[in-house]
Amino acid sequence: xxxxxxxxxxxxxxxxxxxxxxxxxxxxxxxxxxxxxxxxxxxxxxxxxxxxxxxxxxxxxxxxxxxxxxxxxxxxxxxxxxxxxxxxxxxxxxxxxxxxxxxxxxxxxxxxxxxxxxxxxxxxxxxxxxxxxxxxxxxxxxxxxxxxxxxxxxxxxxxxxxxxxxxxxxxxxxxxxxxxxxxxxxxxxxxxxxxxxxxxxxxxxxxxxxxxxxxxxxxxxxxxxxxxxxxxxxxxxxxxxxxxxxxxxxxxxxxxxxxxxxxxxxxxxxxxxxxxxxxxxxxxxxxxxxxxxxxxxxxxxxxxxxxxxxxxxxxxxxxxxxxxxxxxxxxxxxxxxxxxxxxxxxxxxxxxxxxxxxxxxxxxxxxxx
Amino acid sequence: xxxxxxxxxxxxxxxxxxxxxxxxxxxxxxxxxxxxxxxxxxxxxxxxxxxxxxxxxxxxxxxxxxxxxxxxxxxxxxxxxxxxxxxxxxxxxxxxxxxxxxxxxxxxxxxxxxxxxxxxxxxxxxxxxxxxxxxxxxxxxxxxxxxxxxxxxxxxxxxxxxxxxxxxxxxxxxxxxxxxxxxxxxxxxxxxxxxxxxxxxxxxxxxxxxxxxxxxxxxxxxxxxxxxxxxxxxxxxxxxxxxxxxxxxxxxxxxxxxxxxxxxxxxxxxxxxxxxxxxxxxxxxxxxxxxxxxxxxxxxxxxxxxxxxxxxxxxxxxxxxxxxxxxxxxxxxxxxxxxxxxxxxxxxxxxxxxxxxxxxxxxxxxxxx
Numbered sequence: 001x002x003x004x005x006x007x008x009x010x011x012x013x014x015x016x017x018x019x020x021x022x023x024x025x026x027x028x029x030x031x032x033x034x035x036x037x038x039x040x041x042x043x044x045x046x047x048x049x050x051x052x053x054x055x056x057x058x059x060x061x062x063x064x065x066x067x068x069x070x071x072x073x074x075x076x077x078x079x080x081x082x083x084x085x086x087x088x089x090x091x092x093x094x095x096x097x098x099x100x101x102x103x104x105x106x107x108x109x110x111x112x113x114x115x116x117x118x119x120x121x122x123x124x125x126x127x128x129x130x131x132x133x134x135x136x137x138x139x140x141x142x143x144x145x146x147x148x149x150x151x152x153x154x155x156x157x158x159x160x161x162x163x164x165x166x167x168x169x170x171x172x173x174x175x176x177x178x179x180x181x182x183x184x185x186x187x188x189x190x191x192x193x194x195x196x197x198x199x200x201x202x203x204x205x206x207x208x209x210x211x212x213x214x215x216x217x218x219x220x221x222x223x224x225x226x227x228x229x230x231x232x233x234x235x236x237x238x239x240x241x242x243x244x245x246x247x248x249x250x251x252x253x254x255x256x257x258x259x260x261x262x263x264x265x266x267x268x269x270x271x272x273x274x275x276x277x278x279x280x281x282x283x284x285x286x287x288x289x290x291x292x293x294x295x296x297x298x299x300x301x302x303x304x305x306x307x308x309x310x311x312x313x314x315x316x317x318x319x320x321x322x323x324x325x326x327x328x329x330x331x332x333x334x335x336x337x338x339x340x341x342x343x344x345x346x347x348x349x350x351x352x353x354x355x356x357x358x359x360x361x362x363x364x365x366x367x368x369x
Numbered sequence: 370x371x372x373x374x375x376x377x378x379x380x381x382x383x384x385x386x387x388x389x390x391x392x393x394x395x396x397x398x399x400x401x402x403x404x405x406x407x408x409x410x411x412x413x414x415x416x417x418x419x420x421x422x423x424x425x426x427x428x429x430x431x432x433x434x435x436x437x438x439x440x441x442x443x444x445x446x447x448x449x450x451x452x453x454x455x456x457x458x459x460x461x462x463x464x465x466x467x468x469x470x471x472x473x474x475x476x477x478x479x480x481x482x483x484x485x486x487x488x489x490x491x492x493x494x495x496x497x498x499x500x501x502x503x504x505x506x507x508x509x510x511x512x513x514x515x516x517x518x519x520x521x522x523x524x525x526x527x528x529x530x531x532x533x534x535x536x537x538x539x540x541x542x543x544x545x546x547x548x549x550x551x552x553x554x555x556x557x558x559x560x561x562x563x564x565x566x567x568x569x570x571x572x573x574x575x576x577x578x579x580x581x582x583x584x585x586x587x588x589x590x591x592x593x594x595x596x597x598x599x600x601x602x603x604x605x606x607x608x609x610x611x612x613x614x615x616x617x618x619x620x621x622x623x624x625x626x627x628x629x630x631x632x633x634x635x636x637x638x639x640x641x642x643x644x645x646x647x648x649x650x651x652x653x654x655x656x657x658x659x660x661x662x663x664x665x666x667x668x669x670x671x672x673x674x675x676x677x678x679x680x681x682x683x684x685x686x687x688x689x690x691x692x693x694x695x696x697x698x699x700x701x702x703x704x705x706x707x708x709x710x711x712x713x714x715x716x717x718x719x720x721x722x723x724x725x726x727x728x729x730x731x732x733x734x735x736x737x738x
Binding site for chain 2: 067071
C-alpha cells in the first residue's frame with residue numbers, strides 16, 4: 001500500500017500581497033501527476049486545506065476541482081481540518097463525498113473517525129484527528145487543561161487493532177519541532193504535545209508546521225509544498241511517500257518543485273540592477289532582496305520592481321542596519337505575546353495590567369488561537 | 370409526475386437584527402414533510418438559496434443537511450443560482466451531487482442545462498437558467514443591451530422538444546409582477562423581462578420576488594416560504610405543487626405555516642401593554658407595532674420588549690406622524706435611485722451631476738445589481 005502524506009495546502013493564501021492562485025493550481029496539478037506516476041493508493045492531507053475559515057471563491061473552486069480529479073482516480077483520500085479551516089464549511093457535502101472515497105474529519109465530537117484499508121493481506125487503519133485544542137474537549141471533559149490532555153483524551157477513545165498498521169493523522173504542534181514565520185505563534189509553549197503521546201501508532205502524519213521535518217522516524221510533518229514566507233526560502237519542500245508492507249513502513253521524500261520559486265539575492269544596488277547579474281535569473285520568481293548599500297536608495301522598490309516584478313521584501317544589511325535587523329528578528333522569536341500586551345496596556349493606561357486581566361486575556365487567546 | 374416549486378430560501382438571513390436560523394430550520398423540515406406527505410417526485414428551487422454570496426457557516430450546514438435528506442429520499446432536485454448566490458460557492462461539489470440526483474445550474478456559460486424526466490409515458494424536460502443579467506451575456510454577445518435580451522439569448526440556445534412538457538426555471542423580474550421591501554430595487558424598469566419571452570414553455574418556475582404571484586396561469590413566482598419584511602406581514606406564504614399529466618399541468622397552492630409568524634398589532638400604548646390584549650398572543654411571534662398615541666412614549670421599545678420580545682418595528686400613527694409616515698413610504702416606493710444619487714451629489718458638491726457621470730453610475734449600478 002502506497003500513501004502520499006501532504007499537509008497545509010493553505011488554498012487562497014496571499015504572500016506579501018501576491019495571490020498564490022497560479023502557484024497553488026500548479027501545485028495541485030503536480031500532486032496529481034505524482035499520484036499517477038507513483039501509483040499512489042491513498043492521499044492523506046493533514047489539515048489547513050484553506051488559509052481562512054471563510055475561503056475565497058477561487059480557493060473553493062480549486063479544491064473542488066482537485067477532489068473531482070482525485071475521485072476520478074478512485075484513490076482513497078483522508079482529510080482532517082486544521083486550525084485555519086472552518087469545520088462546518090469543510091464538512092459541506094461530506095455525506096456524499098464519503099460514498100466516493102473522500103473522507104473528511106472536520107470536528108472532534110468524542111469519536112475519532114477510522115478508515116480501514118487492506119492490500120495484499122496488510123490491514124491499514126487510518127485514524128483522522130482534526131485540529132484539537134483544550135477548549136474543544138472541555139465540553140466533553142471539563143478537567144481538560146492543556147492541548148496535550150485534549151489529544152490524549154481523543155486518543156483514549158481509540159481501540160487500536162494490533163494486527164493492523166495504525167496511522168494517525170493530526171494537526172498539532174509536537175514538542176521538539178521547529179516553527180517558521182508563516183505559522184501561527186502561540187502563547188508560551190503550553191500547546192505543545194509530547195511525541196511520546198503518539199507511541200502506540202505505527203506512523204503519525206502530521207500537519208501544522210510549514211517546515212518539513214521528522215519529530216522521530218515515524219512522526220513526521222509533511223510541511224507545505226510551497227514556500228509561504230521569506231524564512232522558508234532555503235527549504236527544500238517535498239511530499240512524503242509512504243510504502244507500507246508487512247507492518248513495516250518506508251518513507252520516501254519526494255521533491256515537488258514549485259512553479260515559481262522564492263529566491264534570496266544579496267548585493268549592492270548597482271550589482272543587483274546590472275544585466276550581468278540578473279540576466280540568468282527567472283523574473284517570474286519571488287525575490288527577497290538584501291541590499292548591502294550603506295545609504296538608502298531612493299524609491300528602491302519601484303526601481304527594482306522593473307527588474308524583479310515580484311518582490312517579497314527588501315532589507316538593508318549594512319553597518320547601520322545590520323545590528324538592528326538582527327536584534328529585531330531575535331526579539332520577534334523570543335517575544336511572549338502576553339508580555340507584549342502587558343507593555344501595551346501599561347503604555348495606554350499608565351498602570352500595570354492586573355493578574356486577573358492577564359488571566360482573562362490568556363484564556364481568550366487560547367480560545368481564539 | 371408531481372413537482373414542488375420553491376424559491377428564495379435566503380438561508381442565513383437576518384430580519385431587523387433577528388437571525389432566521391430557527392425559522393429556516395423549521396421551514397426546511399416542513400418542506401421535507403410536504404415532500405413525504407404529498408409523494409413529490411422532484412423539487413425545483415428557483416434561486417437565492419443563500420442570502421449572501423458568502424453564506425454563514427450555519428446556513429451552509431443547514432442547506433447541506435437538507436440536500437442530504439433530499440438525497441436519502443431519492444427525489445430529483447433542480448437548483449438554480451439567484452442574484453444573492455455566489456455561482457462558485459453554489460457549484461462546490463456539484464460534480465458529485467449530480468450523480469445523486471441533485472442538479473445545480475449556477476452560471477450561464479452559453480448553454481442551458483436540461484434534465485430529462487419521464488413518468489407514466491410523460492416526458493418532462495426541465496431547463497435550468499441561473500440568474501442572468503446583460504453583463505454576463507455581453508462576454509458571449511457584446512451587443513446584448515438589456516436583461517431581457519440576455520434571457521432571450523439564453524433561451525435561443527435551447528432546442529425544445531415539442532413532445533415533452535417543457536419547464537423553465539429562472540430567477541428574473543418579469544414585467545407586471547409586484548415587489549416588496551425585502552427584494553432588491555433596481556434602476557428604472559430596464560431589468561424587467563416581458564412575459565411573452567417565456568411563451569414556448571409549458572410552465573415557468575420563477576424565483577426572485579418574495580410575494581407569491583402568478584404572472585400568467587403558467588408563469589409563477591413561488592415566493593418565499595417565510596416572511597422577510599414587514600410589508601409581507603399580511604401575505605399567505607405557500608409552496609406550489611405541480612401535477613403534470615398528458616402535457617397538462619395543475620398547480621396547487623399549499624400553505625406552509627411558519628414556526629413563528631410576523632404579526633402587526635395596532636393601538637395606544639396602554640392597550641397594547643394590557644394583559645387582556647396580549648394574553649392570547651404568541652410571544653414568540655415577530656411583531657410590527659403601530660402606536661396610536663399622540664405623544665412619544667419614552668423608552669417604548671424597551672418597555673414593549675418585556676411583553677413582545679421580538680419587535681421588528683415600532684411606528685407611530687397619529688395626527689403628527691401619520692401624514693409624514695404615509696408620504697415617506699410612498700416616496701420610497703416611487704423613488705428612482707439615480708435621482709437620489711443626483712440629489713446627494715448636488716448637496717455634496719454644490720453643482721449638478723453631469724450626464725457623463727450619470728451614465729457611469731448607471732452602468733456601474735447595472736453591473737453590480
